[in-house]
Amino acid sequence: MLQTLEGIQNGLRLSVTTPLEEVEAAAAAEDVLVLEFDAFRDGRGFSLAAVLRERGYRGQLIAAGKVLPDQARHLRRSGFDAVELAPGADRAAWARMDQAFSAAYQPAVDPDPSIWRRRRAAANDRDLDALADRLNRETAGKGAAEIVKAALDPALGLKVGAISSFGAESAVLLDVVAREKADVPVVFLETGQHFLQTLSYRTQLTRALGLTDVRLVTPDAEEKATLDARDDLWKTDADACCDLRKVRPLARATAGFDALITGRKRYQASTRADLRPFEVLDGVLRINPLAEWTGDDVEAWLDARDLPRHPLVEQGYRSIGCWPCTRAVDDGEDARAGRWSGMDKVECGIHLGKRKAA
Known part of the structure; x- marks a missing residue:
């Protein structure tokens, strides 16, 4: 909501005619910029603000002068x-007019989606739900390779990528994907x-499998400088750390994909117990070709294909994430017991969006 500030505000003051x-x-060089409107009908101030935001200005922008609640x-x-x-x-009039409409017809620099994007997203969700349901039926009883092949069928017209942590079991999924199409991002x-x-x-496995489009995605530098300048956010708020380093970067990196292949399996965590090969998560088709696999299935595939093992596996690490929140597990412990040990946390968050299971 637009703030209403009474009285002359501090900050560099410039006319919208500048x-x-x-x-x-x-x-x-300014953290606060006041743009003064000389006439109610002058739209140059709106243009200046939009361009500044589009080009990365993060300071406070204040409108002054001849402006109306409308x-x-x-x-x-x-x-x-x-x-x-x-x-x-x-001030009440300003607040009322700011919230007078709940939808926008045109995109702007603010994050509010236009009504057209909302309608398109709703239609897309319905289409993906139907597609996930159909693909689950068509691949019932089939193996991981057939599930990946179905997802990559050109007739579907999907832009498909894969997510990998290059962890303890990642070689299996990446091998299945690479055998079908090595240039999947x-x-x-x-x-x-x-x-x-x-x-x-990651380097070893990329070369061994012939993967040609591995994309390294990092946290936003400015967000990191603001939220975790000392690299110790994990000590006080593991969820916030995962959000900064994983959830937000993944959302940005996969914005152009229609579908994402993951290596999740039902046996790994209670949050994955109902996992299906195809599901809809936050408007994106998630493909889980290993959903029904067990730990023994994974080991058998690794052995049969003679795939490189993560070097930490032999040291007792059976599920591997960031070093501050990962430990080796003891005999008899669940594979993911070493992730966020001692915390009420079992997922980093990239797989916990609004799910629409088929």
């Missing part, structure tokens, strides 16, 4: 954080806190 180049140059929503959607009001101005979340052995294993 050329864009001068505004950009001034904004580069313009509140447009000011906010153009990138303004607040409006400067005269003492005694009707493989997204690896480079959190900055992986074991060195994992990074070496």
Whole structure:
């Protein structure tokens, strides 16, 4: 919601008639910028705000001068954080007009999706639900290779990628994918806190399987500087650390994909007990070709294909993530007991969106 600030505000003040180049140059050194409108009908202030935001300005933008409550929503959607009001101005009117409409017909610099995108997303969800249901029926009783092949069928017109941690069991999924299509994009979340052995294993496995499009995705530098400058967020808030280093980067990196292949299996965690080969998660088709596999199935495939093993496996690491939140497991312990040990946490969050199982 657009803030309403009473009285003259501190910050560099510029008229909306100021050329864009001068505004950009001034904004580069300012945390607060006040743009003064000289006339109610002058739209240059809205354009200046939108361009500044589009080009990365993260400071506070305040609208001042001749602006009306009717313009509140447009000011906010153009990138303004607040409006400067005269003492005694009707703040309620500004709040009311800012929230007068619940949908937008045009995209803007704010994150609100347009009504057209909402309708398209809803239709897409319905289409994907039907597709997941059909593919689950068609691949019932078939193996992992057949499930991957069905997902990659050109007739479906899907842009498909894969997610891999290059962990203890990752070789199996990547081998199945590579045998079908070695150039499927493989997204690896480079959190900055992986074991060195994992990074070496990623290189080894990529070469061994002939993968040609492994994409390293890192946290946003500015978000990391703000939220975890000392690299110790995991000590105080493991969920926030996973969100910063995994959930947000994955969302950005896979925005253009219609479907994502994962290596999840039912036996790994209670949150995966009902996993199906095809499901819809946050408007994206998730493909789980190993959903019904057991630990013995994984070992048998690794042996049969003579696939490279993660070097930490022989040291007792059976599920491998970031080093601060992973430990070796003892005999008899669940494979994922070493992940977030001692915490009420079993998933990093990238697989916990709003699921629409077929």
